[in-house]
Amino acid sequence: MLADFDKACGKIGLRLNLKKTMFTKNGLVSFAPFTLNGTNISECSSYVYLGREINMMNDLAPELSRRKRGAWRAFKSIEDAVKRTKNTRLRAHLFVSMVLSALTYASETWSLRKQDERSLSVIERAVERTVLGVSRYTRTINGHELVTAELLLLDVSMSDRAEYQCVVRNRFAAEHSIRSTLKIFQIPVFSNEPDDMSLLIGQNAKIMCAATGIPPPVIKWSKDGGAAFPAALQHRLFVRPNDDHLYVVNVTREDQVRS
Numbered sequence: 576m577l578a579d580f581d582k583a584c585g586k587i588g589l590r591l592n593l594k595k596t597m598f599t600k601n602g603l604v605s606f607a608p609f610t611l612n613g614t615n616i617s618e619c620s621s622y623v624y625l626g627r628e629i630n631m632m633n634d635l636a637p638e639l640s641r642r643k644r645g646a647w648r649a650f651k652s653i654e655d656a657v658k659r660t661k662n663t664r665l666r667a668h669l670f671v672s673m674v675l676s677a678l679t680y681a682s683e684t685w686s687l688r689k690q691d692e693r694s695l696s697v698i699e700r701a702v703e704r705t706v707l708g709v710s711r712y713t714r715t716i717n718g719h720e721l722v723t724a725e726l727l728l729l730d731v732s733m734s735d736r737a738e739y740q741c742v743v744r745n746r747f748a749a750e751h752s753i754r755s756t757l758k759i760f761q762i763p764v765f766s767n768e769p770d771d772m773s774l775l776i777g778q779n780a781k782i783m784c785a786a787t788g789i790p791p792p793v794i795k796w797s798k799d800g801g802a803a804f805p806a807a808l809q810h811r812l813f814v815r816p817n818d819d820h821l822y823v824v825n826v827t828r829e830d831q832v833r834s
Contacts, residue, residue, distance in 0.1 A: 577591075577596075577611055577616075578611060581611060581612070591611070593611060593612070593614045593616065596611075596616055596617075597616065597617045597618065597619040597622070598616055598617075598618055598619070599618065599619050599620065599621070599622060599630075599631055600618070600631065601631040621637065625681070626680060626681060627680070627681045627684070628641055635685060635686070635687070635691065638681075638685075639691060639694065639695065642677070642678050642679070642680060642682075642695075643678070643694075643695075643698045645677040645678065645680065646674050646675075646677050646678035646698060646699075646702050647702065648677070649673045649674045649676075649677035649678075650673075650674050650702050650705065650706060652673065653669050653673050653674075653706075656669065657669060657706055657708075663707060663729060664729060664730055666706050666707050666708070667706075667707065667729050669706065670702070670703055670706040670707070674702050674703075674706065675699070678695065678698065678699060678702075707727065726739065726741075728757075731757075731759060732759070733759055733761075733789070735757060735759060736757060736758065736759045737756075737757060738754055738755070738756050738757075739754070739755050739756075739757060740752050740753070740754050740755075741753050741754075741755070759789065760788075760789050760790070761787070761788050761789040762788060763786045763787070763788035763792035764786060764787055764788060765784070765785070765786050766785045766786055766787050767783050767784060767785035767786075768784065769782045769783060769784045769821075770783075774826050776826060776827060776828065777825050777826070778825075778826055779822070779823065779824050779825065779826070780821075780822070780823040780826050780830070781820055781821075781822055782796075782820060782821040782822075782823070783818075783820045784796075784819060784820065784821070785818070785819060785820075794819040796814070796821050798832070799832055805827070805829035805830060806823045806824075806826075806827075806829070806830050811823060811824045811825055811826075812824075
C-alpha cells in the first residue's frame with residue numbers, strides 16, 4: 576500500500592520523506608523489516624493524530640498526562656489576563672473557554688475508569704482554584720493551615736436560594752453539620768416605563784409604570800419633584816392597587832409639568 580502511495584505521489588511530482596515516515600503495529604502482527612525503495616521504515620509505539628496520542632495498547636494514561644499538561648499550559652497563556660482582573664465571572668469564563676477545553680479535548684472518545692475520573696477532577700479543581708484565586712487554605716491554628724471546603728456560587732440566581740449545610744466527620748467522631756441560609760435579592764427594574772403624552776383639556780390620562788424586584792418594590796409618584804398634585808385635591812387622581820398606574824380624570828392645565 577505504501578509503495579502504491581509513493582508511486583501515485585511520484586506521478587504528480589511529490590516524494591515521501593522516508594526519514595520522517597514511521598509505522599506502528601499491534602501485537603497480532605509479527606515483526607518483519609518494513610522497507611520502501613531500499614530504505615528501512617522505523618517503527619513507533621504511539622503517535623499523535625488530530626491532537627490525541629494513540630497507541631496500539633489502547634492505554635489512555637499517556638493521553639491524560641498530555642491533557643493535564645495542556646490545561647496548565649492553557650492557564651499560563653491567560654495568567655497575565657487573570658491577574659489583571661478581579662471579575663470572578665470573567666475569570667470563570669476564561670477557565671471554561673481556555674483551560675477546560677484544553678483539559679477535555681477529544682474526551683468524547685475516552686473510556687474512563689473511576690481512577691481516571693478522579694485524577695481529572697483533581698487537576699480540574701486545582702487549576703480552577705488558581706484561576707479564581709481561591710485557596711484551599713483559609714484558616715490556621717497555631718500557625719498550621721487547615722484544609723477547608725469552599726462552596727463558590729457564580730452568577731447567583733433566584734434558584735440558588737436555599738439552606739446550605741456543611742457536613743464534617745472523621746473516624747473519631749460522628750457526622751455533624753452547620754447550616755447557612757442564602758437569601759437572594761434583586762434591585763428594582765422598570766418593566767413598564769411611563770411615556771410622554773399630550774392631551775386635550777378634559778381628557779383622561781393613564782400614566783403607566785411597573786417595576787419588578789425582590790422584595791417587590793414600592794412605587795410612588797411625584798409631580799415636578801414634589802408631592803403636590805392639584806388633581807388629587809380636586810379628587811381627579813387615583814391609583815389602582817393592582818397595577819400601580821396613575822390615573823388623572825378631566826385633565827387641566829394645572830396637571831401639566833412646569834416647563
